[in-house]
Structure formats: structure tokens, C-alpha cells
Amino acid sequence: MAAAQDSRRHGRIRAVEAAIKRLDTGEFGWCHSCGDSIGQKRLEVNPTIMRCRECAT
Ligand SMILES: [Zn+2]
Numbered sequence: 001m002a003a004a005q006d007s008r009r010h011g012r013i014r015a016v017e018a019a020i021k022r023l024d025t026g027e028f029g030w031c032h033s034c035g036d037s038i039g040q041k042r043l044e045v046n047p048t049i050m051r052c053r054e055c056a057t
Pocket residue numbers: 031032033034035036051052053054055056
């Protein structure tokens with residue numbers, strides 16, 4: 001149980017680190033799949049999100 005929680009937390013840290021890296025490279029806010037804008041609202045809900053609404057579904 002504790003190990004599962006640990007790995008979940010670790011995954012979240014990795015996602016945040018990846019988001020910061022995308023900020024550095026200018027890729028933040030752009031869909032990883034189609035290259036379109038992800039959208040301000042989606043990023044406010046989850047800044048580590050990597051895909052637009054179209055590609056996430
Ligand atoms: Zn997309």
C-alpha cells in the first residue's frame with residue numbers, strides 16, 4: 001500500500017518535472033500529439049497535461 005502511494009507520488013513529481021522542461025523548450029501548452037494549443041482552462045485544471053481535449057479522448 002505504502003509502496004503504491006510512493007510510486008504515485010513519484011509519477012506526479014516526474015510529470016511536473018516534464019512540464020517544467022517543456023516550459024524551458026517552449027513546448028508547454030501545446031498538444032504532444034497534434035501540436036495544437038491545449039487551452040488555458042485545461043492547463044489551469046492540470047498543468048502537467050500533455051494533450052488537447054481532442055487527443056485526450
Ligand atoms: Zn491534440
